[in-house]
Amino acid sequence: MLIKKLSCALAMLAIMLLACSKQAPEINIADNWVRANAEGQDVGAAYMTITSASDTSLIKVESSVTDSVEIHSMSMDNGVMKMRMLEELDLKANTPNKLAPGGFHLMLFDLKKPLKAGETISFTLHFKNQNGKRSLVTVKSPVLAEQPSAS
Numbered sequence: 001m002l003i004k005k006l007s008c009a010l011a012m013l014a015i016m017l018l019a020c021s022k023q024a025p026e027i028n029i030a031d032n033w034v035r036a037n038a039e040g041q042d043v044g045a046a047y048m049t050i051t052s053a054s055d056t057s058l059i060k061v062e063s064s065v066t067d068s069v070e071i072h073s074m075s076m077d078n079g080v081m082k083m084r085m086l087e088e089l090d091l092k093a094n095t096p097n098k099l100a101p102g103g104f105h106l107m108l109f110d111l112k113k114p115l116k117a118g119e120t121i122s123f124t125l126h127f128k129n130q131n132g133k134r135s136l137v138t139v140k141s142p143v144l145a146e147q148p149s150a151s
């Protein structure tokens with residue numbers, strides 16, 4: 001009887017685990033990091049690779065270190081680096097959308113203190129898919145002195 005109960009419990013557990021693993025993350029964040037600041041700098045940049053199972057848009061970002069986070073693009077214009085603020089960043093399904101130095105990034109303004117290597121910063125990313133459905137993803141990013149080597 002006990003064995004029967006136990007196996008039932010195990011079966012339930014297996015089903016629960018299965019149910020969990022079935023909830024494949026709709027949006028996956030990888031290679032997330034934040035560049036450490038020089039002393040006195042009050043602006044920072046955060047990077048990550050976002051992969052979504054469906055077409056979606058990053059529409060807003062919140063962070064633990066400032067209320068002012070903007071989504072930026074960066075491009076060369078006649079040899080001059082230009083940054084532009086984006087209202088939203090469109091993300092193609094099943095594609096690693098890279099926010100990396102020299103390209104898209106998250107700009108952190110009005111930092112109360114410089115970001116130091118070894119710290120961890122949490123971000124809440126707000127997404128809106130093509131059906132207007134909104135979702136949130138939170139990530140914790142390490143502050144690093146320099147860009148981690150590509151994996």
Ligand SMILES: [Cu+2]
Nearest residue numbers: 072083105107
């Ligand atoms: Cu920027």
